[in-house]
Amino acid sequence: MTSSPRLPAQILMGLLLTIGGLAAARWIAATTPPPPPAPPHVTPAVVVRWRPVARQTLTRQILAHGNLQPKRAATLGLSVGGELAWVWDGWRLGARVGAGQELLVLDSKGAEAELERLKAVLLGAGAQLALAEEAHGGAVILEALAREARDLALAEELRWDGLAEQGQDVPTAHDMARSRTVVARTAWSEAHLAIRSRELGIAAARAGLTQAEAGVASAEVALQKHTLRAPFAGVLGADAPALGSWIAPGQPLIEVVDDGSLRMLAFVSEAEAAEIAIGAKAQVQAGVLGLGDYPGRVVGRSPRADAGSRNVGLLIELDGISAGGMVSGFASVSLELPPFEEALILRRSELIWQQGTPLALVIEQAENGTLVAGARSLTLGRSSSGGLEVLAGLEPGDRLIVSPLAALSPGSLVLAGEEVEAQVSTGQGAH
Structure with a gap:
């Protein structure tokens, strides 16, 4: 007859102690009260600078660039041929010539x-x-x-x-x-x-x-065709041909450049060109050529926009400036656009964008009486580098938050701080 195995006394004692410890832990957990809850996290209110939304008038200008060139230039020749019989004795490269001046006569x-x-x-x-x-x-x-x-x-x-x-x-x-x-x-x-x-x-x-x-x-017209005359006052662009030389019909003989006035070809965006009327005032800056600033006016425009850049060329005539023999040169021009009259205007820095939608933050009062940053979705109209026209989304009297926009999001707690003057400066765009 075999005897039943026995656990060693040490193992039995360890089991008893473990079971007792677990029971004690359960009793302690059941009888100990829970700790008090942690206080909720409170986001501090942000002190903001703001300005009242109001209607105002904004003068608008854009700054464009282009090339100055003489108002007129012509390459002259004769429709008949013949031997050169007479040349004006004042003809030389760079000489000034009056309108109608006889330059040469063929044998007639x-x-x-x-x-x-x-x-x-x-x-x-x-x-x-x-x-x-x-x-x-x-x-x-x-x-x-x-x-x-x-x-x-x-x-x-x-x-x-x-x-x-x-x-x-x-x-x-x-x-x-x-x-x-x-x-x-x-x-x-x-x-x-x-x-x-x-x-x-x-x-x-x-x-x-x-x-x-x-x-x-x-016959008189045929005889006149043997005489070359300057069509307008200007500067001669070449020396005279030699007496006795044969002149072929249609042969280019001389270029005359009108040195009495200048014009400028400048380029603006298609949208801006639509707002610039023929006759609009312009201020041309040609300081790089030592010519200073001169007033001008828009006298023409290209019939359609460039296919690539979508820019439109504007032809501007300058007042009170002479080319002085200059053929071309770079210049800038400031062009007036119709003003924003009695409009709601925002600076670009006063906008935030969310998924392509322009928003403005205004100070609003929540139901609990606190002040928060309320988001307004905007409908924008015409633009200028000085500001953007707001068609919908804001009303006069709204308190527009101007800074610090980067520290805010819709619903953020705010404190109304410094009031900023409601003014948008005249802007100039650049092309």
């Missing part, structure tokens, strides 16, 4: 001879017209005489008709009166037809005169 002996021939034809045509008018005057006189003779013959015939009715007719004399009436009527008809013929002669002579005058005018 043939054109001059043709002009003299056509002038002689014109004189002959004038003489022919004078003869035709004189003949017409004579025909008019003859017609008047023939008409008078016809009337007298008719009156005589009527007298004999009356005598015949009274029985006092003399046949021979009566017949002669009738014959004279027929002859007088025939003579008057021929004289009247002669007037018509002379009128046709005058018309033909006048047509010949008109043709001769046109021929002389054409």
